[in-house]
Amino acid sequence: MQYKRLDEYGAIGDRNAIALVGRDGSIDWCPFPHVESPSVFAALLDADRGGHFAVRPAQSFDSVQRYRDRTNVLETTFQSAGGSATVTDFMPVDDATGSTDLPPAVYRKLDCETGPLELEVAFEPRFDYARDVPEIEPVADGVVAVGDDERAVLSSDVSLAPSADGREASGTVTLEPGETRWLVLGYDEAIPLEPSKHRETLEGVVDYWREWTHDCDETDCPVGGPWHDLAIRSSLVLKLLLHGDTGAVCAAPTTSLPEDLGGVRNWDYRFNWIRDAAFTVRALSELGHLEEARSYFQLCLDHCRHHDPGSVPPVYGLHGGSDLDERILDHLEGYRESAPVRIGNAARKQHQLDVYGELILAIYESVRYGEAVTTDDWAVMCDLIDYVCEGWDEPDAGIWEMRTDHEQFVYSKLMCWTALDRGIDLAEAADDVDAPLERWRTCRAEVREAILDRGFSERTTSFVRSFGDDDTLDAANLLVSVVGFLPPDDHRVQGTIDATLARLATDDGLVRRYEGNDGLPGTGSPFVVSSLWLVTALALSGRTDEAADRFESILEYASPLGLLAEAVDPETGEQRGNYPQAYSHIGLINGALSLADADDSIDGPPASPAPLGRDESIADVAADQEIVRRQTDTK
Incomplete structure (x- = not known):
C-alpha cells in the first residue's frame, strides 16, 4: 500500500x-x-x-x-x-x-x-x-x-x-x-x-x-463573492471539529503529519488551543452560528477557573483533561516515513503569554455579538488581566511554541496589550463593575511603549520577533493592525507588511511563520494561517487588489473538496502538516470577511481600523444590551 x-x-x-x-x-x-x-x-x-x-x-x-x-x-x-x-x-x-x-x-x-x-x-x-x-x-x-x-x-x-x-x-x-x-x-x-x-x-x-449550515442569498452574505463556497465549506470543517460533548475546537483530527517530509516537526493536534478563540468566535458569529461561538468562549473561561492566573495552559484535552504527556510511537514509520509519530503534546506545559490576549479578545468579540458575561466570569477575567499587569514582561515560549529558551516575543507582548485594552473597554462600558482601571491603563501604556521602543526595528522598518533583536521577522506581527494596536496606514504596519512580503513570503502567496532558531532541525513549510494573516493585513490597509490576488493564490492549494492542512510545501504545492486544520479554515473565513469589508469601502482602507472589535464600539453595544449580568445562573 x-x-x-x-x-x-x-x-x-x-x-x-x-x-x-x-x-x-x-x-x-x-x-x-x-x-x-x-x-x-x-x-x-x-x-x-x-x-x-x-x-x-x-x-x-x-x-x-x-x-x-x-x-x-x-x-x-x-x-x-x-x-x-x-x-x-x-x-x-x-x-x-x-x-x-x-x-x-x-x-x-x-x-x-x-x-x-x-x-x-x-x-x-x-x-x-x-x-x-x-x-x-x-x-x-x-x-x-x-x-x-x-x-x-x-x-x-x-x-x-x-x-x-x-x-x-x-x-x-x-x-x-x-x-x-x-x-x-x-x-x-x-x-x-x-x-x-x-x-x-x-x-x-x-x-x-x-x-x-449557513444558507444565504450570496448578495447579502458577509462572505459573498467568488470564495463564498470555500468559506462555507470551512464553516462545515469547523463544525466537524467542534467537539459534540464539550464544544471544544479540535485543532486538527490527526497527529504527526509532518510539516516537512522526513523531518521531525510532527505534532499531535487533536486538542483545544486557546489561541484559536478570538478568531473562531468571529468566524462563527459572522456566519450566524452564535450558539457555537458562545459555548466555545465559555468553555475557555471555564478552563481558566481551574488554574492559577499565572499558569493557564495554552492547550487542553477536548474533554478538559490534562493528560497530554507527549510520547513517541516507535513502531509506526510515520507518514511517508516521516518519524517520529507522537501522541500528546508538550505545549500543555509551556508558558505562553499570548493566550491571555486571545482569551479576553474572544470574550470581547462575544459581547459584541450579543453575549453577556456573568459576574463570576468578570471575576475570572479581572484575575487574568491583573496577572497580565504582573507578568507581561516575562519571557515565554510564544505562539509558535518554541522549544528553545524563552524569549521576549513581540507578539506575546502585543496580546498582553490586547488583553488590557479590551478589558478596559469592557469595564468602562459596563455599569458598576469592580476593576482596577487606573492600574490597567498605566500597564497598557507601559506595554505599548515597550513594544514600540523595543519591538520595532528601524533597520528593517518592521516589528521583529523578540525584544533586543533588530533583524528577525515573525509573521504573527501582521496582526498589529488586526487587533487595533496601530492603524493600518501607520508606517510601522506598512513596513511590517512589506518586510514580510520581501523575506517571509513566496510569489504564490505563501508565508513562512518566522525567521531564526526554534530549537528543532530543518525548516517547516509555509503556514496557511500566516499566509491568510497577510491577506487580512493587506485588506485592512486598503491594498485590496494585493490581498485578493494572494487570497486567490492560497485558495488554489485547497484540496478538491475545499480542505486545508496546516502548511504547504512551496516546492511541490502539496499540503503538509495535520489535516484538515481548524486554524487554516478560521483564517480563510476571516480573510474572506476582511476582503468583503474592504470591498464595502469606497476609498482607501475600510472605515473600521481593525476587524476584531473595532467596527462597533463596546459603548454602542452597551447602550442596547447588558454587558455584565448580575445573575450567576444564566450560563
Missing part, C-alpha cells in the same frame, strides 16, 4: 470522532470513540502496519470525491471499464437521529450506477495505534474484530470472510445497475443490518448538516 497526498482525503465525522477517507475508497485514519482516542485505522501513519478499511472496484479505476451540498456526507464515485459506482460515507450525529446513545459508527453505502461492476472490500482494523492486532471472526451479517480491550463489528450484506490468520477480512460483490449494498462499522457493539433504517439515518444526517 502506498501513501496518498493529503489532498486526496475527505473527512467525515459525528462531532466526536473523525475519519479520513481516501479518493481510492480507503479509510486510512479513524480513532474511536473520540478524535483524541487511539486509532482503529492508521494506514495514514504506517501504510503497511497501520490498518485500513477499503471499498474499491476490482479493476483499475478513476475516482472523484465530493461532499453532498452543504453537508459533511462524502461521496466517492468510481469509474472503471466495468461500470461506475458511488460509495457514500458518513457518521450518524446524535442531534440528527433523535438519539443520544448511538454507538460510534461509520456507514458506507454502495450504489451501482452502471455495470455490472465488481467491488472489493478489505477490512483490516488495528487497535491502539496498531499496537493491538485483533482476531477477526465471522458473525451473522458480517465479521467482528476482537482486541485486548476493544471490539469492532462490521455488519454487511456483502459476503466477507476472515483470512487464514484471522488478521483481516475481505470479500467481493458484483453489483448490477441500481443495486445498493451497505457496510456499517460499529465500535464496541454491532449495528443491525437494516437498509431501510440506514437510509433514514442518512437522510437525517444530511438534513442535520443542511439545517446547521
Whole structure:
C-alpha cells in the first residue's frame, strides 16, 4: 500500500470522532470513540502496519470525491471499464437521529450506477495505534474484530470472510445497475443490518448538516463573492471539529503529519488551543452560528477557573483533561516515513503569554455579538488581566511554541496589550463593575511603549520577533493592525507588511511563520494561517487588489473538496502538516470577511481600523444590551 497526498482525503465525522477517507475508497485514519482516542485505522501513519478499511472496484479505476451540498456526507464515485459506482460515507450525529446513545459508527453505502461492476472490500482494523492486532471472526451479517480491550463489528450484506490468520477480512460483490449494498462499522457493539433504517439515518444526517449550515442569498452574505463556497465549506470543517460533548475546537483530527517530509516537526493536534478563540468566535458569529461561538468562549473561561492566573495552559484535552504527556510511537514509520509519530503534546506545559490576549479578545468579540458575561466570569477575567499587569514582561515560549529558551516575543507582548485594552473597554462600558482601571491603563501604556521602543526595528522598518533583536521577522506581527494596536496606514504596519512580503513570503502567496532558531532541525513549510494573516493585513490597509490576488493564490492549494492542512510545501504545492486544520479554515473565513469589508469601502482602507472589535464600539453595544449580568445562573 502506498501513501496518498493529503489532498486526496475527505473527512467525515459525528462531532466526536473523525475519519479520513481516501479518493481510492480507503479509510486510512479513524480513532474511536473520540478524535483524541487511539486509532482503529492508521494506514495514514504506517501504510503497511497501520490498518485500513477499503471499498474499491476490482479493476483499475478513476475516482472523484465530493461532499453532498452543504453537508459533511462524502461521496466517492468510481469509474472503471466495468461500470461506475458511488460509495457514500458518513457518521450518524446524535442531534440528527433523535438519539443520544448511538454507538460510534461509520456507514458506507454502495450504489451501482452502471455495470455490472465488481467491488472489493478489505477490512483490516488495528487497535491502539496498531499496537493491538485483533482476531477477526465471522458473525451473522458480517465479521467482528476482537482486541485486548476493544471490539469492532462490521455488519454487511456483502459476503466477507476472515483470512487464514484471522488478521483481516475481505470479500467481493458484483453489483448490477441500481443495486445498493451497505457496510456499517460499529465500535464496541454491532449495528443491525437494516437498509431501510440506514437510509433514514442518512437522510437525517444530511438534513442535520443542511439545517446547521449557513444558507444565504450570496448578495447579502458577509462572505459573498467568488470564495463564498470555500468559506462555507470551512464553516462545515469547523463544525466537524467542534467537539459534540464539550464544544471544544479540535485543532486538527490527526497527529504527526509532518510539516516537512522526513523531518521531525510532527505534532499531535487533536486538542483545544486557546489561541484559536478570538478568531473562531468571529468566524462563527459572522456566519450566524452564535450558539457555537458562545459555548466555545465559555468553555475557555471555564478552563481558566481551574488554574492559577499565572499558569493557564495554552492547550487542553477536548474533554478538559490534562493528560497530554507527549510520547513517541516507535513502531509506526510515520507518514511517508516521516518519524517520529507522537501522541500528546508538550505545549500543555509551556508558558505562553499570548493566550491571555486571545482569551479576553474572544470574550470581547462575544459581547459584541450579543453575549453577556456573568459576574463570576468578570471575576475570572479581572484575575487574568491583573496577572497580565504582573507578568507581561516575562519571557515565554510564544505562539509558535518554541522549544528553545524563552524569549521576549513581540507578539506575546502585543496580546498582553490586547488583553488590557479590551478589558478596559469592557469595564468602562459596563455599569458598576469592580476593576482596577487606573492600574490597567498605566500597564497598557507601559506595554505599548515597550513594544514600540523595543519591538520595532528601524533597520528593517518592521516589528521583529523578540525584544533586543533588530533583524528577525515573525509573521504573527501582521496582526498589529488586526487587533487595533496601530492603524493600518501607520508606517510601522506598512513596513511590517512589506518586510514580510520581501523575506517571509513566496510569489504564490505563501508565508513562512518566522525567521531564526526554534530549537528543532530543518525548516517547516509555509503556514496557511500566516499566509491568510497577510491577506487580512493587506485588506485592512486598503491594498485590496494585493490581498485578493494572494487570497486567490492560497485558495488554489485547497484540496478538491475545499480542505486545508496546516502548511504547504512551496516546492511541490502539496499540503503538509495535520489535516484538515481548524486554524487554516478560521483564517480563510476571516480573510474572506476582511476582503468583503474592504470591498464595502469606497476609498482607501475600510472605515473600521481593525476587524476584531473595532467596527462597533463596546459603548454602542452597551447602550442596547447588558454587558455584565448580575445573575450567576444564566450560563
